Amino acid sequence: MGEKMGFDRPMSIKLNSAEELFQLFMNKDKLKDYMYMDLSGGMPSNEDFCLDIPYEEIKEVVEKERDNYLDKLDEPEKSQVKWEHVGSTSIKGMPGMLMPDALLIIPEFPPTKKMIQGFLDNGYYFGRTSLLDSQDLWFFRRFQDGFLKDKMISVHVVPVDNPAGKILLEMRDTCRTEQWAFDDYKNAKISANKSSSDFLGYKMGKGKNSKLLDMLRAKHQGGF
Template structure:
């Protein structure tokens, strides 16, 4: 069965051993020299916010009214915090009422131009659906929708990071400074590792939610 159909993907997602090993990446066909992983100090917050809202309406419109009432869409990550530097690649959370997601939810994402990339190396029940953006000011960038339960630890950390950076100046400055320092890394993986390990805010949230340090480099190498 084709793993990039809703039924095929659910066969993978329901089998934890297959899910841990699954990785699929669709290369962005971008102009030579274009770096979609570039670190940008002044992200276009309002524009990206509008794009994420459009994606929310696009995906949720493909669900029945009954199913829409059971899910929750949240804009998260650096692009969800005004003034936070980072990359031009938005993230959203799609909270589902039970795991695995329904076939209707998976089909809605596929029909909206997303493919299932993998589960998070930090939490196997944080599913990453990725869209290679082909039009508009975000052309050649990627957007990721994390599909998980409201109780999912990775999801909680994403939400807390956003909410604390929006409401507490120390959290905003800590995360901003850790990202700026991490941007000096020689690779995108190096940036992701340094960003996670250099922030007091993230260390506090990992402790709060019982998520210890993990070997992120080992888990990411060769799979993204």
């Protein structure tokens, strides 16, 4: 079955075509068990935690990734999707990892083969779904140059009204506009980084210690 990749999922064989991935997304049981990760640049570690994330520079990177992806789509796909910068790097002043997150909102699940091909054409691969939401697909790309060289960008692909997508957007917007929310999430992240010995521990710890995330999970009845 291969090397363990955390969360008790074995490493899967990488799928390289839109057809293979489309068929995987149509099979809920197989999709649940699928996990692939490019380990060529090593696994993220707590040493990547940054108190002063270069917000404007990362914003430009994510916008370029958006434009490159949309350039691969023809109509009607291009007008049916929406790309959002989410996660810690989308919140000015928020500490975190130098690994941008984006959200691609699609009209319905699964994404079309053209939408999938758009990721493959730009060097992304499909890694896995969220453990708590099988319709939250995670695509990854490792940067080959620039100040984010060897870091990864993650793109969540979700249908409209998906709970995980709503949580990501509302967390970003609330942290941008409400000081209590910003402070709550910031403190949860710093605490998780100090108390965790590895990246996975940090990821789980920040979610458990945030009142904001607890509130959003209860509101949207799901997410991650």
